[in-house]
Amino acid sequence: MKRLLLLTPLLVLLAGCDKNDSPAAFSPEMASFSNEFDFDPLRGPVKDFSQTLMNEKGEVAKRVSGRMSEEGCFDVLEFHDLENETGATLVLDANYYVDGITQEKKVRLQGKCQLAELPAAGVAWETNDEGFVVKSLSKDREVEYQYDKEGYPLGKTSQTKGDTLAIMSTPSEDPRKKLDYTSVTLFNKQPVGNVKQRCDYDRHDNPLNCELEMIDMSVNPATTLRYTIKNVIDYY
Template sequence: MNKHALMLVLAALLAGCDNTAAPLSFTPEMASFSNEFDFDPLRGPVKDFSQTLFNEKGEVAKRVSGTLSTEGCFDSLELHDLEANTGIALVLDANYYLDAQTQQKKLRLQGKCQLAELPASGISWDTDDNGFIVSAHGKDMEVNYRYDADGYPLGKTTVSGEQHLSITATPAADKRKKLDYTSVSQLNEKPLGNVKQTCDYDSHDNPVECELEVVDESVKPAVSRKYTIKNSIEYY
């Protein structure tokens, strides 16, 4: 076999391996935290990441950043909503997340690194046998969460008094492109809005840059807004 033929065979074998290797599932912590703190879940041995949401003017609307241990626990998480002028930075300390500035205990954990309770608001979370958060309870409020076989969040249903809010996400059929999704929101079974996202991916099947369209159907005529999400991810 000549050198050129050998290179072709090796390339074909490597390509075959890449195509047949199943993408990694989402961990319970990553899936659950993304549900609660409104960011796109990531796969694999993530060391730190940031997700920045830009509006149509190119201005930063929201930013989420975090650092994770080799076990996949969030050592820190920082959230900034510039449109709402709100934000918080959390750091892990034993079985609590503390406010990074005040050192006040904000969130209590269960196990090594899963959410258990938000004491100030009286909210507590329940997990299934695999460690995924499946429900949350508070005063006059209950939330139920859904995931697919890969741990990807498929949405949630929130009941508070007479208000019934449901969010249903449908990811792309391609398992490597889970963050290409559409989602529909309904309030008391009436359309509230829908979202569509498409992304470019890295070698870990995580999104590098995404285009997001949000349609608000609660107003007439419906209002459509477009955003760009840029991710920075470092791996172990």
């Protein structure tokens, strides 16, 4: 009996070591790319994913899909904006992303697979010591990005010809529900828009289905748009 009593606390300690109570952080690449290409960041060993934005009529408005390496690099990124009839496919090729159709070099990379430069537009990105993109610079615009301690994107501030556009996001206090957020958009310190999102989550704390509400206060009267986001995610 004494032997069993001694083993019991040891087993409890070992069980505690196996359990991970902290959600996975957002990688520098995932957080930075989501900032720059306007999609929701994901956690964990993502293999491939798609995010589909549908309007209140159930029509697809936008779709983003990606395939990632086990190291967390984006091997392929594909964008379809059906509302504006635009789209693009970026394919990783050495230290560039090339156009998936023409093979033209589009985005130069730094390090393993982080954004460095968009030569055709004269855009250059700067990273911090942790590898997150914290600034985007071009001839007419400067953008600064903010993140929380888990790497979740908290917003960005753009300076263009004396005008300032700031997007500030406040995620849920639940660390496993970061994509439940509210955000405000300010133009020269005046509110011009609000966004609210609520999601269902999978076992990796990534969103599966989300309800998105966007209020445009730049028009009078203000307009409200509601969307549904469907995420399909495969893991390694």
